[in-house]
Amino acid sequence: MSELGPIFRALLRNKVGALLLALQIAVTMTIMVNAIHMIENRSSLMARPSGLDEANQFYLSSTGYAQDFNEQLVVEEDLRLIRQLPGIVDATQINAIPLSGGGWSMGLSVEPGAEARGSGIAVYFVDDNGMNTLDVELIAGRNFSASEIGYRGRNATEWPQNIIITEAAAKELFPDLSVSEAVGKTVYINNDEPMTIIGIMDQLQAPWVGWSAVERVMLVPQRTLFGSSRYFIRTEPGQRDAMIKATEKLLLDRDVGRLIRNVRTMEETRDDSYRGHQALQTILWVIVTVLTIITALGIVGMVTFSVNRRRKQIGTRRALGATRWQIIRHFLVENALVTSCGLILGVGSSIALNIWLVDVFSLPRVGWHYLPIAMAVLLVVGQLAVLGPARRAAAISPALATRSA
Amino acid sequence: MIAYYFKLSLLSLRRNLLLTGLMIAAIGLGIGAAMTTITVNYLMSANPIPHKSEQLFYVQLDSWDPNQPYTEPNEPPDQVTWTEATNLTAAKQAKRQSAIATSNVVIEPERAEQKPFIASVRLAYSDFFPMFDVPFLYGSGWQNSADQDLRRVVVLSKKMNDELFGGEDSVGRNLVMAGTTFQVVGVLDSWELKPKFFDVTTGAFNEMEDVYIPFLLKQAMELPSSGNNNCWKPFEEGGFSAYLGSECINYQMWVQLDSDAEKADYLSFLHSYVEEQKRLGRFPREQNNRLSDVMEWMENQEVVADDARMMMYMALMFLVVCLLNTVALLLAKFIGRTPEIALRRAVGASKRTLFLQHIIESAMLGVAGGILGLAIAWLGLQGVSGLYGEDTRGLAELDLTMAALAVVLAIVSTVLAGIYPTWRTCSVAPAGQLKTQ
Numbered sequence: 097m098s099e100l101g102p103i104f105r106a107l108l109r110n111k112v113g114a115l116l117l118a119l120q121i122a123v124t125m126t127i128m129v130n131a132i133h134m135i136e137n138r139s140s141l142m143a144r145p146s147g148l149d150e151a152n153q154f155y156l157s158s159t160g161y162a163q164d165f166n167e168q169l170v171v172e173e174d175l176r177l178i179r180q181l182p183g184i185v186d187a188t189q190i191n192a193i194p195l196s197g198g199g200w201s202m203g204l205s206v207e208p209g210a211e212a213r214g215s216g217i218a219v220y221f222v223d224d225n226g227m228n229t230l231d232v233e234l235i236a237g238r239n240f241s242a243s244e245i246g247y248r249g250r251n252a253t254e255w256p257q258n259i260i261i262t263e264a265a266a267k268e269l270f271p272d273l274s275v276s277e278a279v280g281k282t283v284y285i286n287n288d289e290p291m292t293i294i295g296i297m298d299q300l301q302a303p304w305v306g307w308s309a310v311e312r313v314m315l316v317p318q319r320t321l322f323g324s325s326r327y328f329i330r331t332e333p334g335q336r337d338a339m340i341k342a343t344e345k346l347l348l349d350r351d352v353g354r355l356i357r358n359v360r361t362m363e364e365t366r367d368d369s370y371r372g373h374q375a376l377q378t379i380l381w382v383i384v385t386v387l388t389i390i391t392a393l394g395i396v397g398m399v400t401f402s403v404n405r406r407r408k409q410i411g412t413r414r415a416l417g418a419t420r421w422q423i424i425r426h427f428l429v430e431n432a433l434v435t436s437c438g439l440i441l442g443v444g445s446s447i448a449l450n451i452w453l454v455d456v457f458s459l460p461r462v463g464w465h466y467l468p469i470a471m472a473v474l475l476v477v478g479q480l481a482v483l484g485p486a487r488r489a490a491a492i493s494p495a496l497a498t499r500s501a
Numbered sequence: 502m503i504a505y506y507f508k509l510s511l512l513s514l515r516r517n518l519l520l521t522g523l524m525i526a527a528i529g530l531g532i533g534a535a536m537t538t539i540t541v542n543y544l545m546s547a548n549p550i551p552h553k554s555e556q557l558f559y560v561q562l563d564s565w566d567p568n569q570p571y572t573e574p575n576e577p578p579d580q581v582t583w584t585e586a587t588n589l590t591a592a593k594q595a596k597r598q599s600a601i602a603t604s605n606v607v608i609e610p611e612r613a614e615q616k617p618f619i620a621s622v623r624l625a626y627s628d629f630f631p632m633f634d635v636p637f638l639y640g641s642g643w644q645n646s647a648d649q650d651l652r653r654v655v656v657l658s659k660k661m662n663d664e665l666f667g668g669e670d671s672v673g674r675n676l677v678m679a680g681t682t683f684q685v686v687g688v689l690d691s692w693e694l695k696p697k698f699f700d701v702t703t704g705a706f707n708e709m710e711d712v713y714i715p716f717l718l719k720q721a722m723e724l725p726s727s728g729n730n731n732c733w734k735p736f737e738e739g740g741f742s743a744y745l746g747s748e749c750i751n752y753q754m755w756v757q758l759d760s761d762a763e764k765a766d767y768l769s770f771l772h773s774y775v776e777e778q779k780r781l782g783r784f785p786r787e788q789n790n791r792l793s794d795v796m797e798w799m800e801n802q803e804v805v806a807d808d809a810r811m812m813m814y815m816a817l818m819f820l821v822v823c824l825l826n827t828v829a830l831l832l833a834k835f836i837g838r839t840p841e842i843a844l845r846r847a848v849g850a851s852k853r854t855l856f857l858q859h860i861i862e863s864a865m866l867g868v869a870g871g872i873l874g875l876a877i878a879w880l881g882l883q884g885v886s887g888l889y890g891e892d893t894r895g896l897a898e899l900d901l902t903m904a905a906l907a908v909v910l911a912i913v914s915t916v917l918a919g920i921y922p923t924w925r926t927c928s929v930a931p932a933g934q935l936k937t938q
């Protein structure tokens with residue numbers, strides 16, 4: 097690498113140009129590292145399992161308006177008829193839909209009294225078919241029995257005796273107990289109303305995907321009589337769309353003075369809830385890609401200029417015996433030197449921007465492994481960008497040296 | 502002379518079309534990305550009621566749990582209870598006041614061929630309409646007396662009136678909602694607020710309600726609550742009235758106060774109101790009353806989404822890269838022209854004229870980049886609304902201000918980018934340069 101010296105000295109003749117390129121690369125790297133970090137961060141949020149069988153589930157609302165609408169009878173008959181449809185796995189009434197953004201939460205504590213520390217938990221009112229419909233697995237204890245299912249009026253304040261909670265909720269309430277030991281434990285709702293945990297399920301998400309306690313859920317064995325009921329329905333694989341039509345027809349054909357609304361699949365619900373994340377990811381990808389292309393094209397442009405300005409010197413070097421490869425190598429090494437300075441600067445500014453983002457937007461810290469990856473990518477992009485103009489430089493005829501201006 | 506410089510610049514730009522294209526593309530992309538995100542942020546942070554935003558105040562009282570604040574650090578709840586909503590409005594201590602809330606009802610249209618449907622309802626007091634300068638197409642809001650008399654009156658949005666009455670003047674007509682007959686007293690003209698500042702609890706850019714009815718009908722008709730309903734204290738048995746009497750918050754309270762003196766008076770009224778409630782055993786926390794005007798409230802509620810701000814910073818950094826790129830390319834280009842400049846200097850061109858000529862060349866790049874940037878921003882906004890769907894209604898439109906800003910930003914930044922390269926080239930010593938030739 098004896099030529100490093102001359103290359104470096106040649107660089108110094110256009111200090112500002114080199115500095116500008118280094119700065120550009122530093123900022124490019126800063127954006128790249130932080131954007132990809134954000135993209136990854138959103139991906140991991142979206143990858144959290146909901147615990148559902150999303151591809152085969154849908155739901156709808158049934159709202160009574162007729163004066164003689166008897167919600168209790170209608171719901172029971174509706175569910176019985178839906179469950180009989182061929183292609184339906186199971187159906188339940190539920191008060192809120194996982195991931196949908198709207199729902200009900202309560203505080204549970206392990207000690208009674210207003211001063212006890214409560215843990216927030218999402219509430220789903222379901223019947224004994226709830227777990228099968230949601231497709232959640234029991235990992236300890238038992239499911240509700242049909243006789244346990246009660247009714248809940250709009251202004252009810254009492255809570256039933258038995259509940260099923262997620263493993264995450266059990267860990268939060270009883271951090272020192274194993275999952276099976278939590279079964280049978282008493283927890284308190286509304287300060288001092290006791291409830292017994294009869295079962296633990298593996299996983300189910302709350303309605304709010306942005307909630308820090310999204311894994312904490314409890315199932316309560318009640319049917320709600322709120323005037324408007326939601327039915328959550330699970331179908332055989334591949335049958336969902338046909339079953340949506342069949343279910344709608346079935347319900348509309350029953351003339352009981354109600355409206356069927358908001359027929360939606362779980363997949364649509366997921367897309368809606370994560371639309372913002374998905375959009376941000378796409379936008380950041382576009383920014384990173386275009387940015388890399390601009391930086392690469394900028395390098396092509398600058399090397400082209402520098403080749404044009406040095407045509408005579410290049411011709412002279414060729415006449416003095418330099419090979420084409422040595423000419424190409426000159427430009428490659430020159431670019432590598434400048435890029436490396438930019439990248440070292442970029443490590444600092446990437447971390448600085450991340451610290452600021454952590455501070456202002458409470459984003460997580462960037463993983464250190466992003467830094468070497470971004471450095472390698474930018475180094476390779478730089479070298480590739482130089483290659484074209486450098487090869488044109490190498491094609492300059494040695495005879496050029498002998499001509500005067 | 503200027504015209505001549507334009508011609509020279511054009512010639513110089515055409516000499517290396519690829520490179521000129523590259524510079525224009527870089528500026529255009531940078532400006533386009535920046536303008537896309539700036540527009541979204543600008544529209545999100547727009548003042549929805551500019552002529553009045555400093556007279557309208559959102560009321561917060563701390564009725565929350567004695568053991569923990571509503572949100573850290575000691576923020577009062579973002580809504581009020583039914584008790585406060587009705588008491589404060591009835592007290593009439595401000596020039597205008599209205600508690601508001603949302604609910605929904607089933608509407609059974611007159612025309613048999615229309616099926617019953619559910620509509621979201623805005624519950625409000627009569628002051629709501631003059632306070633927020635609500636525009637009317639037909640009729641007006643209801644009388645003050647209708648609030649307390651629980652009159653079944655309704656104001657419809659233009660859209661709802663079109664749907665139900667085919668756009669006719671429906672004032673005086675009847676409408677069956679929630680099983681009860683209402684009389685239409687007014688129809689709104691088109692009314693879209695971005696952000697929908699008077700209720701941001703479930704999102705600042707939601708659709709406007711289509712039906713407005715007197716607030717106290719919630720109690721009389723036991724209308725369901727929608728929006729966010731938060732409770733810290735379990736409430737007694739006793740059905741709907743127990744729920745309304747509970748410490749659950751589901752209502753937004755607005756007052757109009759025209760001067761600082763009125764604001765101070767209102768704050769002291771709130772203080773004595775809370776004292777009185779404390780004597781009744783409510784309000785276990787320390788007094789923490791707050792009046793926020795519209796823009797303060799928008800800031801408090803962080804109406805501009807974090808993602809939008811983050812994207813804007815990313816896009817501005819992107820613009821910086823594009824500009825650095827332009828500076829470097831211009832520098833390389835102008836330096837390549839040193840011999841020519843040396844010759845012009847030797848035959849008498851002043852530094853000033855050369856400077857002007859090169860700045861004009863930069864500015865021309867800026868104009869082209871700005872126009873390209875405008876097109877890219879337009880495309881970008883289409884993309885943003887495609888990606889976000891419904892959420893961005895009205896938040897992804899370029900207006901004249903933004904379009905002008907795009908072009909100005911492009912020209913200013915390119916001229917700035919051109920200054921150093923221009924200065925560098927113009928300060929060559931002609932003699933030295935000519936000798937080496």
